[in-house]
Amino acid sequence: MRTETLIPLEKITSIIYLIRNEKVLLDSDLAMLYDVETKVLIQAVKRNSNRFPEDFMFQLSKEEFKILRSQIVTSSWGGRRYPPYAFTEQGVAMLSSVLNSEKAVHVNIAIMRAFVQLRKFLLSSESLSIKLKELEKETNEKFEEQQEQINIIFETIKHVNKRRDKA
DSSP states (O other), rough: OOOOHSOOOHHTTOOOEEETTEEEHHHHHHHHHHTTTTHHHHHHHTTTTGGTTTEEOOOOOOOHHHHHHOOOOOOOOOSSSSEEEEEEEHHHHHHOOOHHHHHHHHHHHHHHHHHHHHHHHHHHHHHHHHHHHHHHHHHHHHHHHHHHHHHHHHHHHHHHHHHHHHO
């Protein structure tokens, strides 16, 4: 069973959110990927709560949930009574042991690959950003140098014109 054919990486990366400076997947999105109900996923996690410390999983505050819902135009959450749980990369990895199914293993492989791809993209973006800042600095320095040379030329022209006017 090829995971890539089941779930395209782009689909997974599109549902990874940045919350509390952590890249996370929400319980409802994970349930959809695992093809289980959200409540089934949460029950499995709660039965194994010792495997999910806060750096693996946390529940969004009501305010975070409200902000997240306002950012997502089409909400698939409907009438949830509680804010969703967010799973970090380590929490997602732990889910495969809790859900304990062949599909969970394959879905987790796809999710781990998506996290790796996202990390690579962010690193390359950071590298590109640094290069752009260096180029901008060089350009500004060259511009300032050229501006100085232009000012010298104008001052020389003024000086020559003053001498000519006096003569």
